[in-house]
Amino acid sequence: DVKVTQSSRYLVKRTGEKVFLECVQDMDHENMFWYRQDPGLGLRLIYFSYDVKMKEKGDIPEGYSVSREKKERFSLILESASTNQTSMYLCASSLMGVGTDTQYFGPGTRLTVL
Amino acid sequence: QKEVEQDPGPLSVPEGAIVSLNCTYSNSAFQYFMWYRQYSRKGPELLMYTYSSGNKEDGRFTAQVDKSSKYISLFIRDSQPSDSATYLCASRPNTGGFKTIFGAGTRLFVKA
Numbered sequence: 001d002v003k004v005t006q007s008s009r010y011l012v013k014r015t016g017e018k019v020f021l022e023c024v025q026d027m028d029h030e031n032m033f034w035y036r037q038d039p040g041l042g043l044r045l046i047y048f049s050y051d052v053k054m055k056e057k058g059d060i061p062e063g064y065s066v067s068r069e070k071k072e073r074f075s076l077i078l079e080s081a082s083t084n085q086t087s088m089y090l091c092a093s094s095l096m097g098v099g100t101d102t103q104y105f106g107p108g109t110r111l112t113v114l
Numbered sequence: 115q116k117e118v119e120q121d122p123g124p125l126s127v128p129e130g131a132i133v134s135l136n137c138t139y140s141n142s143a144f145q146y147f148m149w150y151r152q153y154s155r156k157g158p159e160l161l162m163y164t165y166s167s168g169n170k171e172d173g174r175f176t177a178q179v180d181k182s183s184k185y186i187s188l189f190i191r192d193s194q195p196s197d198s199a200t201y202l203c204a205s206r207p208n209t210g211g212f213k214t215i216f217g218a219g220t221r222l223f224v225k226a
Contacts, residue, residue: 004157040122042202042218043158090157100146101206101214105157 003027004106006091012112019078021109023091031094032074033103034058034066036087043090049074081113117141118205120217129226133190137203137217140184144215145208147179149188152200152219161188161201165208193224 007022025032033048035058045058047066055066063085067075074093078085088110092103120137127133135149145166150158164170167181178187186203202219 040218042120043216045213092157100148100160100163102148102160102163103158103214105159107155107157 004091004093004104006089006106006109008109009107010110010112012114013078013081014114015082017078017081017113019081019111019113021076021078021089021091021111023074023076023093023106024072025074025091025093025104026072027093027095027104028071029093029095029104030071031096031101032068033092033094034064034074034076035090035092036060036085037090037108038087046076078111081111083113085111086113087111115140116217117215118203118217120203120220122218122220124221124223126223126225127193129193129195129224131193131224133188133193133197133222133224135188135190135201135203135220135222137186138184139186139205139215141205141207141215142184143207144205146206147177147186148204148206148214149175149177150202150204150216152202154199158200158202195224195226198222198224 004025034046035043049068065077091106094103148163149161151161152158170177174191176189200219203217206214
């Protein structure tokens with residue numbers, strides 16, 4: 001079974017702090033994604049990566065950056081956390097971007113910015 | 115207008131009821147249509163998918179796509195309390211690329 005793990009289930013940070021969210025997948029998937037999930041808005045893509053050191057902006061990249069130094073690991077960075085970044089963050093991976101591109105999700109990190 | 119629209123609910127039904135979950139989409143290039151299920155405090159998991167128009171059945175679940183009206187449906191027969199979850203529809207085109215578009219998700223409660 002594909003396993004996607006996220007470093008924290010719950011995180012509380014203060015405004016202005018730098019926040020790192022880590023994601024690791026164990027199935028040698030090329031693609032990795034970061035989403036945020038908010039009530040009524042669904043899943044919104046922040047960034048994705050289709051290879052090591054490659055990244056593409058999603059729909060809402062402002063205020064975020066990413067890093068993919070190893071194939072299995074994809075990090076989301078909030079350079080200076082703000083209260084409007086309080087959300088559920090979901091990482092996902094997929095084998096390749098064709099067909100259904102089935103995405104395998106981690107359990108999520110609920111981030112609260114005070 | 116969002117590319118995939120979905121009523122967030124919540125939808126509450128008694129055990130044994132037939133459930134109908136629906137989405138509409140706007141992009142004619144979409145060819146793959148997926149339903150993901152998300153239990154509380156978990157990430158979404160792919161439940162089933164269809165390619166282009168038509169029906170697909172898997173046990174108590176039937177996915178249906180009508181491309182002429184750009185309408186996506188998921189039917190759950192004999193619903194169980196264990197079906198209580200958020201159901202997200204998703205679509206993507208039949209070309210390379212990485213953009214899967216998710217609906218907002220419909221929260222379903224099945225009462226025993």
